[in-house]
Amino acid sequence: MKLEFFLNKVILLKKKILLVVLFLLFIIILYGYICNNYSNDGILNNVKKGKRYKITQVQEIPIELFIKPEWIPLNSDEEIKGKVLLELYESTIVLNVTKSNKLFFEFKIKQNMNYNGGQFIYSAILHEDNNATVTSPMLILTNKNKKKIDVSYGIGNSNFAFDIKPENYKDIEEGFYVDYKYVYLHNYVKKF
Incomplete structure (x- = not known):
């Protein structure tokens, strides 16, 4: 029992x-x-792969940003994290600034994807066949007096970045403009 x-x-x-x-x-x-x-990442991945979404139009749009003097830590090692610079087309451009032996500016494009479709910006032309056309970025920095500032820059997965050497700090004390070419507006719609 x-x-x-x-x-x-x-x-x-x-x-x-x-x-x-x-x-x-x-x-x-x-x-x-x-x-x-x-999720944002899930919808973006499905759009990039052409799964469940169709890209209906791609258009190049220029991006112009102004970096304010208070976001430039010239005299300190302070880091700027997550500063929202621009919101457009269900996307947000966020700035991070770090300093070591030079100032490093990183811009992240974050998409706010909508399940049924919408618009977003991306640093490549996305195609429905899981391919992307990436063009070399064109990044022009000018100070408030329209003087061009020399930088080295790079592009990544919907991000772009550059660094400014100490010898150019005097050119950015009052802030500077960032003109970024080859950003693309994508329209997408859910396939039924």
Whole structure:
């Protein structure tokens, strides 16, 4: 009798463990599905791959930004993180500034994707066949007096960055303009 009671308890415990494992597995699968289909990154990845979304139009748009003097840590090692510079077409351009032996300015383009479709900016031309056309960026920096500032720069996954050497700090004391060419506006729509 005691053995039968003990075996029933073990079987009941195994059933409870199995139910908990199945429930956790269901939650993990549901989380993955939601992330892959409804999150910003999931929707952007589906648009880039041509899965469930169609790109209906691509147009080059120029971006001009003004970097205010208070965002330039010339006399300190202060870092600027997450400064929102511009919001347009369901996208946000955010600035991060760090300083070591030179000033490093990083601009991130964050998309705010809509499940049914919309518009966003990206630093490459996206095609529905999972390909992208990347052109060399054209980045022109000028100070308030329209004097061109020499920089070295790079482009990444919807980001761009440059650094300014100490010998050019005098040119940016009052702020400066960043003209960035080869940013593309994409229209996208959910396929039904």
